[in-house]
Amino acid sequence: MTVNQRHLPARRLSGMLGQRAGEQAAYSWLSEGIRQLVVNGRVLHGTMLPSERELVAELGMSRTTITRAYQELRERGFAEARQGSGTRIRIPGGEIGGGAEPLAVGVQETLPPGGIDLTCGAPTAPLGLASYYQRALDQLPGYIGGMGYYPLGLPLLREVIAEDYARRGLPTGPEQIIVTAGALSGVATAARAVLARSARVLAESPSYPNSVNSLRQHGARMLAMPIGPEGSDVAGIEAALARGGIGAMLCLPDFHNPTGTLLENEGRERWARALARHGVQGIIDETNAELWLDERPPVFPMAKFGENLITVGSASKTYWGGLRLGWIRAPRALVGAINQVRATIDLGAPVLEQLVLSMLITERAGLDEPTRASLRASRDWLHGSLGAELPEWKIQKPGGGMSLWCNLPAPRSAALAAQARKAGLLLSPGATFAVQDHGLDHWLRVPYALDGESLARAVPQLVEAWKTVA
Ligand SMILES: Cc1ncc(COP(=O)(O)O)c(C=O)c1O
Structure with missing residues (x-):
């Protein structure tokens, strides 16, 4: 439990x-006990500590002990009188927050004061993440005798990731793992290694725009294969691949962004075989892959x-962006x-983050339960309230992922986003996710991986904006 009440x-x-x-x-x-509660995110910035007198009575310690403990917390920057x-808790450096993931890098809109950003959504850090950093610091001395360059990743992390694949049923050697600065970097690196500049690349549309932009920027000619809330059209993919002339295909079989659909094993196998064929x-x-919410x-x-497929994974959604x-x-x-391309990029x-991730994967592989429960509750709430307020929208409840992919009764998604913008609500219209430069104006992605208060404020604004443009 997190404590964010004032006292x-x-x-x-x-x-x-x-x-x-x-x-x-x-x-x-x-003082160390309280500091750990802050570091672990269990007591938040701004919380008032009990008075010294109350704590004397509760803990049966002397007043001098409590005074000295509070003084030490202040000296270490974790409290202020x-x-x-x-005495009030503070986080050294203050509470910064923010850091939303940019959708379509370079064209991020600025959020007006008091506005709500529904263009992005990602889980926040799991409780206790900072304590992993503390433990990683203890391991750091083992590395600072060296120069600190591990172009393919820390051996320890590569090993742990390989073991995780084996655990998931895919035998993997650490030499097959190349650590990158996130999945987007992984897609960009892999594409540069295997794709000719003008290669034709097939992707399901809608898709994750940053990856599509990265491929396009490399010179790929993007071709779209439609996907809807019912999931990947494997027969359509087989037929498109059979027509020839395609160099690569971007595949998001796990809670596809933005439709939230999951492909079963049978479809995976057919798709993989068609690629090989x-x-x-x-x-x-x-x-x-880890964002399953039901089972x-x-x-x-x-x-x-x-065996020829390249896989890209990320710590961003499972642990922390x-x-x-x-x-x-x-x-x-x-x-x-x-490996060669990797070394031309960075x-x-x-090292520190790689140590943190090694421990996270080893000790708690996967999304932590409170985060999953909170995502599940937000998904259910948003699905229920949009369904009640906008019954003319068709919205399937995805089994995972971070957003609802809403089918509007009219091609008004861009108009809706422009209207909502006036009220300080930022939306990404369907066209943002289109792989070719048109279409999807019947669709809107609404993320639920946001705090409950923002979602509750956003829904009435969204409904209001829709009434104006519908
Ligand atoms: C499908 C997909 N790929 C890649 C990314 C970016 O991941 P990373 O932060 O690891 O670069 C996202 C983020 O939302 C995503 O949804």
């Missing part, structure tokens, strides 16, 4: 601290069905080519 009662704090053990001086046990109003390089983006789907990574880490799982035959990811 933290002494009893509550005592319960969160647990029993004092060991030889540590009482004041230092108390407010004249006449007690027609000599088309598959690039599988499994960024969203864990019994699917294998798509690369299980085709701020880690800025992802990876490529390369077929053995392509490892050399991808010379490796930060």
